[in-house]
Amino acid sequence: MQLEEFFVKNLPREVAGTISSRAFSYQQEWALDKIITLFEEKKEFALVMDFHEDVVIFNSSKNPTHIEMFQIKTNVKKSEFTITPAVLKKQEKDNKSKPPKIKDSFLQKLLYNYNLFQNYNKTIYFVSTKPFNFSKSEKSSDTLNPIFLKDLEEEDFQDLSEQMCDICKKDKCKQKCKTEIAFEKAHLQIETSHEQLLIKVQEIVAKYGELTYTENKAIYATLMAQVRTINDSKDKYNCEEFEVLIEKYSISRAKLESFLKKTTADKSFPKIWGEIHIALLGEKYTALEIRNIKKWCEQVALENYNDFEGKLNEVIIVIDEVIDMPKAESFREIIEESLNEIYNKLSGNEIFALFEKEFFRAMTIMRWFNG
Numbered sequence: 001m002q003l004e005e006f007f008v009k010n011l012p013r014e015v016a017g018t019i020s021s022r023a024f025s026y027q028q029e030w031a032l033d034k035i036i037t038l039f040e041e042k043k044e045f046a047l048v049m050d051f052h053e054d055v056v057i058f059n060s061s062k063n064p065t066h067i068e069m070f071q072i073k074t075n076v077k078k079s080e081f082t083i084t085p086a087v088l089k090k091q092e093k094d095n096k097s098k099p100p101k102i103k104d105s106f107l108q109k110l111l112y113n114y115n116l117f118q119n120y121n122k123t124i125y126f127v128s129t130k131p132f133n134f135s136k137s138e139k140s141s142d143t144l145n146p147i148f149l150k151d152l153e154e155e156d157f158q159d160l161s162e163q164m165c166d167i168c169k170k171d172k173c174k175q176k177c178k179t180e181i182a183f184e185k186a187h188l189q190i191e192t193s194h195e196q197l198l199i200k201v202q203e204i205v206a207k208y209g210e211l212t213y214t215e216n217k218a219i220y221a222t223l224m225a226q227v228r229t230i231n232d233s234k235d236k237y238n239c240e241e242f243e244v245l246i247e248k249y250s251i252s253r254a255k256l257e258s259f260l261k262k263t264t265a266d267k268s269f270p271k272i273w274g275e276i277h278i279a280l281l282g283e284k285y286t287a288l289e290i291r292n293i294k295k296w297c298e299q300v301a302l303e304n305y306n307d308f309e310g311k312l313n314e315v316i317i318v319i320d321e322v323i324d325m326p327k328a329e330s331f332r333e334i335i336e337e338s339l340n341e342i343y344n345k346l347s348g349n350e351i352f353a354l355f356e357k358e359f360f361r362a363m364t365i366m367r368w369f370n371g
Contacts, residue, residue, distance in 0.1 A: 003064055003120045004242035010116065011237055012052045023074040028227045029193045030072055030127070030186060031055050035227075035251055036200045046252040048245065049231040052113055053124075061252045062243075066121040069113055073106070073128045074190060082133035083183070085159045088126075107163050110181060115168060127184045150178035197224075209264030218305035219263060226251060226308045259308050266370040269301040275369050283332045296362035303359075311351055315360075318345050319367045331368075339364055 001009070031049055034057070038045045046061035054072045058064035073083075088106045104112075106126060114124055125146065132147060134156040149157055157178075164177065188196060201220040205211055211219070230236070236249040246252065266272070273294065280290050304312065322341050328334045339361050346352045346360070 003067060003117075004058070006117075006120065007052070007056075007067070008239050008242050008245055010052075012050075013112065026074045026129070026188075026190050026193060027054050027072045028224065028231055029197055030070075030188055031231070032197055032223055032227050033188045033193075033200065034070075035223075035256065036197075036204060039204060039253060039256055044253050046246050046250045047230075048236070048250045049227070051236060051245075051249075052116075058246075061246045061250070061254065066123075067117065068123045068125065069117075070125045070127050071106070071109060072186075073126070075128070075130045082131050083126075083128050084133050084135075085156065088160065089163045105163065107160065111164055111168060111177075114177060114181060123180055123182060125182050125184050127186050129186050129190045131185050132183050146182040146184040148179060148182045205260060205264065208260045209268075211264065211268050212270055215268055215301075215305060218302060219260075222259075222306050222308050223256075225306075255308070258310065262307070262310065262313070263305055266304075266366070269297060269366075272366065272369050273297065276365060279331055279369075283330060285332070292358070293362055293365065296358045297366055299359060300363045300366055303355075314349065315346060315351060315363065316367065318342055319360075319364050323364060323368050335361065335364055335368070 028049075031047060034055065035045075035047055038047075038057070044060050046058045046064070048056045048058075053069040055070040057068040057070075059066040059068075091105045091108075110124055110126055114122075134147075134152055149160070152160075165173070168177075198217065198220050201223065202213075202216045205216055205219055230249045230251060233249055236245060239245040239249070276293075276297065277290065280293065285293070319338075319342055322338045322345070323334070328337045339357070342360060342364060343357065
């Protein structure tokens with residue numbers, strides 16, 4: 001069975017439980033940071049959330065050959081707390097259940113997916129906002145590079161393997177875990193994660209076009225909203241096909257690139273409004289009409305930045321086709337005549353019911369000046 005088929009056919013043994021809102025938000029911010037990093041490195045990827053692990057990354061959205069799984073742990077306390085072998089092996093009572101059950105240790109959770117995906121190329125990461133401290137292994141201090149089991153001193157590895165081997169129970173152990181399980185100190189600072197991410201978003205957007213700070217913030221908000229959507233959806237567990245999971249519940253390189261190209265292809269609203277304003281004044285639009293058109297143009301711009309899935313693309317195609325062949329002469333007549341034709345063509349589109357006629361008028365005007 002291929003990796004992608006095995007992934008969707010085997011449902012997670014548990015769905016994410018209740019965790020603190022800050023920890024939950026950080027997981028999503030960490031995922032977006034990873035998306036941007038992979039995008040900047042020009043790597044193919046498809047990222048899924050809360051499916052077998054907190055974050056899962058395939059090396060391709062079609063026929064993947066490798067999977068990376070990330071268990072994200074946060075600690076917001078300002079202390080010198082470190083992740084030690086004792087922390088990784090500790091089992092606690094789940095006092096919310098009756099009778100209380102013994103919860104899996106961090107190691108047990110890592111080994112579950114290690115065993116489940118034993119026949120596939122994988123790397124399983126334990127990511128923490130706190131540094132790791134393996135007493136004998138100098139490489140395992142507060143470093144940003146992943147620490148694989150193979151990097152540990154033998155004494156440290158044996159300390160962990162006591163519990164690991166009990167979980168694996170393999171008769172012929174080849175110690176593949178040494179190259180497939182790693183520990184990583186998160187480089188995204190939990191105290192300033194929002195600011196760090198906004199800067200990274202501005203940097204990748206700048207490679208496609210020049211936008212204002214407000215527009216960059218809108219794009220950042222849209223990307224975070226998309227991450228939350230794929231994280232929160234429970235429908236993904238019903239996917240029987242890998243293609244459906246990737247299409248509806250993932251963020252891939254292709255999706256992100258398409259979104260960035262679309263949002264930066266046109267002139268930004270502050271730049272284009274000056275041209276629109278002059279044209280409206282020339283056509284004797286009243287101050288009230290101009291104010292109303294500006295309000296709706298701002299709404300169009302906002303919806304464009306929020307449209308990660310490209311739902312407005314079909315509308316844009318129809319508008320561009322209509323305004324490309326104007327029948328009237330004056331700007332006002334062209335807009336109103338085009339609007340009626342656009343309205344008729346879009347009447348059967350599901351997006352038609354989501355917006356008022358003024359929205360489509362403003363969109364038509366903006367497309368005219370972006371043509």
